[in-house]
Amino acid sequence: MADRHEHPEEPEEAEAPWEEPDADRSGLRDPARAARSLAALALAFEALALLLAIVPMRMILDDPAPATIAIAALVLASIVLAGMAKRPWVWPAGAVLQVAVIACWPIHWSLGVAGIVFALVWGYCWSVKTALGRPPKR
Numbered sequence: 001m002a003d004r005h006e007h008p009e010e011p012e013e014a015e016a017p018w019e020e021p022d023a024d025r026s027g028l029r030d031p032a033r034a035a036r037s038l039a040a041l042a043l044a045f046e047a048l049a050l051l052l053a054i055v056p057m058r059m060i061l062d063d064p065a066p067a068t069i070a071i072a073a074l075v076l077a078s079i080v081l082a083g084m085a086k087r088p089w090v091w092p093a094g095a096v097l098q099v100a101v102i103a104c105w106p107i108h109w110s111l112g113v114a115g116i117v118f119a120l121v122w123g124y125c126w127s128v129k130t131a132l133g134r135p136p137k138r
Contacts, residue, residue: 035129036085042125043082043094046118047075050101057108067107074101091126098122 050071057067077097081090098119105112 031132035132038125040082040085042121043078047078050075094122
């Protein structure tokens with residue numbers, strides 16, 4: 001019983017010896033996770049930006065109810081998609097979300113512009129995801 005108390009922890013595993021990098025990897029430990037995190041971050045920022053747009057819409061528009069409802073629905077969709085970033089269908093769903101934000105142009109032009117900006121951000125995120133899925137150029 002005394003032996004067990006002298007060394008209660010198991011020895012840590014030694015680091016693996018240096019190996020040449022795999023030509024099929026991007027250099028990141030988990031490239032898919034990095035792409036998912038980028039997507040979730042972009043969607044969270046979009047939700048925040050849209051949420052901050054409610055007050056100006058209420059001040060600018062004569063009838064702010066449609067804008068408030070549309071923005072609230074888009075914020076909710078953005079948060080749900082950010083939370084479900086592990087699912088593969090989030091990428092096309094995020095593109096649909098960007099189209100929905102652009103479709104708010106008739107409510108106020110600034111919502112359409114925000115939709116275009118976030119569509120460009122989403123396109124960049126998707127291109128990063130695609131690039132991380134390919135082997136690196138050496």
